Each structure stands twice: as structure tokens, then as C-alpha cells.
Amino acid sequence: MLTQKRAPDDDKFHEECALFGIYGTSDAAAHTALGLHALQHRGQEASGIVTYDGRRFHDHRAAGLVGDIFGEQSVIARLKGYCAIGHNRYATTGGSSDRNIQPIFADFDFGGLALAHNGNLTNAYILRKELVRMGCLFQSTTDTEVINHLIARSNYSTLVDRMIDALGRVKGAYSLLLLTNEALLGVRDPMGVRPLCIGKLDDAWIITSESCGLDILGARFVRDVEPGEIVIVDGSGLRSIKPFARQQRRFCVFEHIYFARPDSKIEGVGVYEARKRIGVELAKESPVPADVIVPVPDSGVPAAIGFSQQSGTPFELGIIRNHYVGRTFIEPADHIRHLGVRLKHNANRALIEGKRIVLVDDSIVRGTTSMKIVEMVRSAGAKEVHMRIAAPPTTDPCFYGIDTPDKDKLLASRYDVAGMAKFIGVDSLAFLSIDGLYRAMGLPEGRDARQPAFCDACFTGDYPIALDDVNGVEDRQLSLLAEPA
Secondary structure (H helix, E strand, O other): OOOOOOEOOOOOEEOOOOEEEEEEEOOHHHHHHHHHHHHHHHOEEEEEEEOOOOOOOEEEEEEHHHHHOOOOOHHHOOOOEEEEEEEEEEEOOOOOOHHHOOOOOEEOOOEEEEEEEEEEEOOOHHHHHHHOOOOOOOOOOOHHHHHHHHHOOOOOOHHHHHHHHHHOOOEEHHHHHHEEEEOEEEEOOOOOOOOOOEEEEEOEEEEEEOHHHHHOOOOEEEEOOOOOOOOEEEEOOEEEEEOOOOOOOOOOOOHHHHHHOOEEEEOOHHHHHHHHHHHHHHHHOOOOOEEEEEOOOOOOOOHHHHHHHHHOOOOOEEEEEOOOOHHHHHOHHHHHHHHHHHHHEEEEEHOOOOOOEEEOOOOOOOOOOHHHHHHHHHHHOEEEEEEOOOOOOOOOOOOOEEEEEOHHHOOHHOOOHHHHHHOOOOOOOEEEEEHHHHOOOOOOOOOOOOOOEOHHHHHHHHHHHHHHHHHHHOOOHHHHHHHOO
């Protein structure tokens, strides 16, 4: 969606955003705020809600966490309406602007339209240039606004037909929520790269990124929105259309590895159980004699449990995470920058000293955090330090809605496994194979090269959706949309 500037010690991937929409309840804003709170892991930079009360739209958007933005009753009270959509934006230390906080809103000849987007359009730069030449005036630097302009310029009469026309021109990964004077709509791209599901709370319908957004309200999970499906909720209930040509499903496998909350169920798969199975496969593929299995918290915990259960080696919380690190500490003074990893993690010396340790983590990006974690564990007296990664090596950047570094910044694109092990300072290093990942996801034959079931481009370089903005006109995606550094 937008080129961002990373914190110096930021060595994890970031999901772009979270979506939550509800139709048919008197306190839609309060429900939406709670849903966004449950989805806070998908974006911590900013949040916004738009509601409709039958006469007019109301909105509130701000930078920060959901609880800080919508924690006061007076804010919720101003957001009147029986339907709402909300959006969380992912964390960054630069490139942010209030005008980019979603949902975005525009007035059309058919009425108001609020739009929220999770994903990334891979031809937004090309479309934006074309639209600007036609006289369109852009108010934000997000690719999401391209969809608004395409809807506005469509010659079709109904919103649904205009939206189908607009989406027929875009390429990329997207889950969308739209709120109009008459309906709440949810859409997934034809390959279903990004998640979206449907729930029910009494008479109200909910459309949201993950099932944990339903659980916080006590809502019932109904089903996932299908790839290429448009779901329409209005006073008559819920209906569905599938106007796009059927394509091979390519859901983002990294949702199961890292992004989704462990208590969510996505695409029929319980995330926590999937991560445990990944750990089991990892232990089968790359066993190592050790005294204790230690997760790199928090994302490495379920895989470490699976690894421990399969290997028979005890699981211990040998690293403790500080959950209360605020933005004040993101860019510490230069003379204490080398201590940055200890702001978030601390070795539990009593469980580590004199022992052979297996560290289990979900991925290695640049390798800088892994190196500091290994140094910390060795300083706590570990006899040996081995690392096992619950995913294949990340060799390629994502262009479908996940913030990843350029290819030349990814450790696995620069070194082989032996070189990576030397770089981060471990006695041994192993990654889950791509076939092992697919087996853990319930496909016993592994990855079928003719018809893979997931988007795994970050591991294979197999991009299922054309990268027009990358390959056609610019060295880096959506560079025209980048905020000043």
C-alpha cells in the first residue's frame, strides 16, 4: 500500500492492516472498536471507524492504538449508526500521514462511500498516472484511493456493477470493506491472498479479517469469504455474488506461520494447531541433540511446543519478552543502541546456563535480531546454541500487502544456510522445507509445483499475480506513493 521507513532494530515482517465491519446493531461503533482491538496485531500505527445512521456518515481516525483512540465513551457516542467499518494500519516510524488513515471516504452521485483495504495493488502506480492524466485529484498516497477513482469513473449505474468494473482493472491482493448509504460489502481478490470472514451476532452481520475479531464479541463464525466473492449485507440480509473468473486459490501461507493471531481460524485451519504441526515437521526434518527447546517469543512459541513434543526435548521459556516497550524506545540514543534487543527480550539464565539450547523462531529477515538473541543466550551461559526456523528461508520480498525489505536486504538472499549460521553465530541452523510446510498445512504430498495451494512467493519467488509496478515502470513498487523520508 505504501513504502515505509523501518525502525533501525525492526527485524520482523508487518501485516498491512485489519478490517472489521458490522451491519444491523444499534451500537455499531462500539462493536467495531472492540473488533479492531482484537485485531490490533495486524496494525498498530493508526485506526479509523466510519459509521452510518440512516441520514449521514460519521467518522473518527487517528494515529495510535485502538484503545487510545476509541477508549473514551464520548468518541464512541459521536459515531452514531447501525452499521460501521473500521481499519487498523500497521506500525512504522516514518512515512505516515493522517490523510492515509483509513477508511477513506468520498461522496458519489449515488451517495457516500467509505472504503477500507487490506493488501496491495500491484498496478496502482500505472493506474494512478493514468487517472491523474484524466484529471483525477488524489487526496492520499495510498493505492486504495485508486479503487475509489475507478468506481467514480465507471459508466455502470449501480455501485456493485461499478465496483466489479473497477476491480476488473486492478491487479494485486485485496480484501475490501465498503460502507454505503444502503449496504455493507466485503470483497476478496480472485486468488484469496488476504483473509476475510463472515460472522453473526444476533441479527447483525459481521465481516472481518480474522475470527478472533468475532470471538471478542461472542459472535458466531459463519464462513470465510470465498476468493473472488462479493458479499452484500443490507436490510434484506446477506447475499453473495461471484463475478470474477475462477482462479487457483493462493492464500498467503505466512498468515499461518506468523501474522494471524494464534486463536484465529483461517481458511478452515486453526492457526495455533497449524503452528504446532509446523514445529513437529521441523523436528522431524532437522533434529539436533539438545537439553532444552526455547522459543523466541512470542511468535515462536507454538512451533517450539510442537518441536519439543516431537523431539522429546523439554520446552522452557528461556527468553522472557517485555510486552511494555513503547515508542519511546524504538530509536534509542546511539550510545545504547547495541542494547536494543534487551528492551524486548531477556535471557532466563537459570534455564540456559550450561545447556545445549535450540532456539525456535518463525523466520529470519535481515538476521540482525537473531544475531543479538544468540549473543544474549550465549552471554547467559549456553553451552551450545542451535536455531531452527519454522518456515523456509525468506529469499524474496512480498508485494501483496506485507512490509518486507528489498531482496538484497534479506539474509537468505545473500547467504546459503551455512553462511547465515555464521552470520548469526549459531552452532547449527536449519529451516523448514517448503514440502514440510505444505505437509504441516495438511497437504501430505508437499508442494505441487504445478498447482501450489498457497502464495509462497517470499520463499520461492513464484509470484502468482503480475507485478506491473515492479517490472514495468519503476525500480521499486509504488515509488510515486512513497512519503518523504
